[in-house]
Each structure stands twice: as structure tokens, then as C-alpha cells.
Amino acid sequence: MAINLTEIERRILDFMVLYLRTNTYQPSIREIGERFAIKSTKTVSEHLQALADKGYLERDPSRSRGVKILGVDLNAQTVSVPCYNELPQGRSGLRIDRAETYLSMDRRLAGAEGCFFVQAKGNELGAIEVAKGDYVLVEPTAIDEVGEGVLVVARVGGRVSYFRLSRNGQGVYLEPLDGSEGPTLVEDPAKLTLIGRVAALYRRLDGLPTLVSTTAH
Numbered sequence: 001m002a003i004n005l006t007e008i009e010r011r012i013l014d015f016m017v018l019y020l021r022t023n024t025y026q027p028s029i030r031e032i033g034e035r036f037a038i039k040s041t042k043t044v045s046e047h048l049q050a051l052a053d054k055g056y057l058e059r060d061p062s063r064s065r066g067v068k069i070l071g072v073d074l075n076a077q078t079v080s081v082p083c084y085n086e087l088p089q090g091r092s093g094l095r096i097d098r099a100e101t102y103l104s105m106d107r108r109l110a111g112a113e114g115c116f117f118v119q120a121k122g123n124e125l126g127a128i129e130v131a132k133g134d135y136v137l138v139e140p141t142a143i144d145e146v147g148e149g150v151l152v153v154a155r156v157g158g159r160v161s162y163f164r165l166s167r168n169g170q171g172v173y174l175e176p177l178d179g180s181e182g183p184t185l186v187e188d189p190a191k192l193t194l195i196g197r198v199a200a201l202y203r204r205l206d207g208l209p210t211l212v213s214t215t216a217h
């Protein structure tokens with residue numbers, strides 16, 4: 001299936017796949033409109049018809065949820081992992097409804113429930129030679145489950161970033177992986193805002209752009 005979708009068409013299709021995996025039925029036109037702040041049901045219907053014309057959907061216009069997604073693996077052994085273009089800097093965190101796209105993965109590789117991908121930017125992970133464009137898998141974890149030297153995502157001084165965690169008798173040390181400054185000491189680990197630990201890395205080795213989607217093209 002050719003990749004010839006507009007940005008909004010791709011996002012709608014990815015949302016429909018995730019919704020179907022979660023609920024076992026399709027979202028209604030009104031629910032799709034609410035997800036993407038599209039007030040007109042006619043506009044949503046036009047996007048769905050464009051997806052149908054391009055071979056991604058089959059539609060039954062007489063039914064609110066009368067859509068069948070084509071060419072998608074809905075195997076129960078796979079899970080859709082949200083992908084973000086950057087780490088959250090606001091207090092609201094990484095909201096799933098703000099994910100740029102999703103990646104379908106085998107459940108055995110996807111990490112714990114609530115895991116997500118972040119696309120690496122610049123030199124924020126330069127200390128471990130993660131390149132711009134790599135996808136970093138982060139999974140939620142508790143501070144007492146993090147071992148010595150593990151890479152984590154945490155909020156320190158109002159900024160969310162990547163760190164290498166270590167311990168001593170004084171508390172927890174967080175060493176920034178972008179080399180911007182020295183380690184930060186958190187004397188009371190219970191007060192550390194830990195987003196998760198870095199569990200895996202996805203990198204293309206052929207120099208081609210990484211195309212991530214829940215749809216099988």
C-alpha cells in the first residue's frame with residue numbers, strides 16, 4: 001500500500017487503529033472529530049472517504065462506526081506504543097492523545113505497560129552515542145527498581161531530560177547525558193520525579209528516514 005497520506009489522514013488512521021486495539025470497535029465520526037478538534041462531522045467524513053479512496057478503509061456510510069481498516073495486523077500479540085517528538089517539559093507529562101504517531105510492536109519487546117518512544121534530538125544523549133532521529137523506548141518504573149548506572153528520564157530543576165543514575169550514602173546522583181553540567185544530588189530519592197527508565201533503542205542503519213506508524217503498508 002503506497003504511503004501517500006496527508007498528515008491529518010495519517011494521524012486519524014493511527015488513532016483509529018489504536019482505538020480499535022483498545023476497545024475492539026471503531027470510534028464514531030463524532031469521537032474522531034473530538035480527538036482532532038474538528039467541529040464539522042462532514043469534514044471528518046471527508047477525511048475518512050479520502051482514506052477509503054486511497055485503499056486504507058472500507059466504509060458503510062449508513063452506520064456511525066461502519067468502517068473497516070484494511071492492511072493492518074490486529075494480532076493480540078502486538079501493542080501500539082505512542083511516539084513523541086520530544087520529552088515533555090510541562091507538568092501535564094506525555095499525554096497519549098498528544099502522541100505524534102504509534103509503533104506496533106511485539107508485546108515481548110514493548111516493555112512495561114505505559115511505555116512510550118521519544119525521538120532523540122541533537123546531543124541530548126550524546127554521552128551514549130544516541131544519534132538524532134533514533135527512537136528511545138522509555139518505560140515507567142519506581143525508583144527502588146532502578147539499578148546502578150541505569151539510564152533514566154527524570155525532572156530535575158524544572159527540566160525533564162535523560163540521566164545516568166547512581167547511588168551512594170548521601171542519596172541519588174543524576175548525571176546528564178548531554179554533558180551540559182555536572183551530576184545533581186537528590187538526597188531524598190522519594191522526592192525525585194522519575195518519568196521512567198530507558199529500556200531500548202530503535203535505529204535504522206540504512207540511512208533512510210524512519211517511518212513509524214501503526215498501519216502495515
